[in-house]
Amino acid sequence: MGALLEARNLVKHYGSVEALRGASFEVRAGEVVALIGDNGAGKSTLVKCLSGAEQPDSGEILLDGQPVALDSPTRARQLGIETVYQDLAVAPELDPAANLYLGRELRRGGLLGRLGMLDKAEMRRRASEHFRTLGVQVQSLDVPIGALSGGQRQGVAVARAVVWANKVVFMDEPTAALGVVQRERVLDVIRRVRDTGVAVVLISHNMPEVQAVADRVEVLRLGRRVARFTAADVRLEQLVGAMTGALSQEDAA
Ligand SMILES: Nc1ncnc2c1ncn2[C@@H]1O[C@H](COP(=O)(O)OP(=O)(O)OP(=O)(O)O)[C@@H](O)[C@H]1O
Numbered sequence: 001m002g003a004l005l006e007a008r009n010l011v012k013h014y015g016s017v018e019a020l021r022g023a024s025f026e027v028r029a030g031e032v033v034a035l036i037g038d039n040g041a042g043k044s045t046l047v048k049c050l051s052g053a054e055q056p057d058s059g060e061i062l063l064d065g066q067p068v069a070l071d072s073p074t075r076a077r078q079l080g081i082e083t084v085y086q087d088l089a090v091a092p093e094l095d096p097a098a099n100l101y102l103g104r105e106l107r108r109g110g111l112l113g114r115l116g117m118l119d120k121a122e123m124r125r126r127a128s129e130h131f132r133t134l135g136v137q138v139q140s141l142d143v144p145i146g147a148l149s150g151g152q153r154q155g156v157a158v159a160r161a162v163v164w165a166n167k168v169v170f171m172d173e174p175t176a177a178l179g180v181v182q183r184e185r186v187l188d189v190i191r192r193v194r195d196t197g198v199a200v201v202l203i204s205h206n207m208p209e210v211q212a213v214a215d216r217v218e219v220l221r222l223g224r225r226v227a228r229f230t231a232a233d234v235r236l237e238q239l240v241g242a243m244t245g246a247l248s249q250e251d252a253a
Pocket of ligand 1: 014015017018019037038039040041042043044045046
């Protein structure tokens with residue numbers, strides 16, 4: 001099976017900093033790929049390029065084998081690519097259902113809908129269903145999500161991305177701020193999403209987490225992919241070796 005989303009030789013400068021120096025990456029449908037690398041390796045920049053938040057200076061991005069221009073996050077979302085950022089991109093004053101439907105609100109039928117009236121009851125009904133099928137725990141649908149725990153807020157942020165993503169979900173350190181139990185819940189959601197055939201890309205510095213949830217691992221170092229592993233076979237020393245440059249598979253690639 002070919003790649004669902006692929007980056008080929010992406011280059012991205014920020015002023016004089018070369019964040020990506022010919023980075024390649026690929027993810028297939030129905031797999032979890034962990035994107036790992038040391039601080040500054042270019043992981044966030046690569047994800048931004050693949051989710052429309054930044055434009056590469058050169059290189060190619062292919063979706064379903066076809067070159068695409070992801071010129072904005074909106075465009076990427078239209079194509080089924082969603083991102084969950086570490087810094088909880090939720091609206092704290094809105095309730096969980098309103099957050100799930102933020103920017104994609106359902107309108108009432110007929111004249112009321114044309115006048116802009118939202119179908120809050122239907123959004124709430126569907127939101128509650130989505131939270132249930134994803135196993136996302138939300139203590140109350142009636143409170144602004146700013147009043148929920150960090151884990152529940154993150155659950156809503158993850159749900160918002162995965163409900164709309166029909167191709168790829170990027171998660172940049174989605175569990176970094178969470179406790180052990182909440183972390184496990186997010187990993188479960190990741191597995192459920194993967195099992196629906198969506199591709200999940202997880203940026204993580206937590207190697208036990210990577211080994212627990214990823215099917216494959218791609219390693220970035222100094223703005224390039226330097227190694228790829230099947231998660232089931234890889235040892236921690238190999239991951240660390242690839243990240244630090246002690247071991248390299250793809251330098252010549
Ligand atoms: N907006 C920006 N302006 C200037 N330099 C940037 C910007 N964003 C990233 N960089 C630089 O690009 C390089 C790659 O950064 P990036 O955040 O992609 O790495 P990362 O692998 O995600 O690191 P970390 O694990 O620390 O988040 C770094 O040297 C960083 O300082």
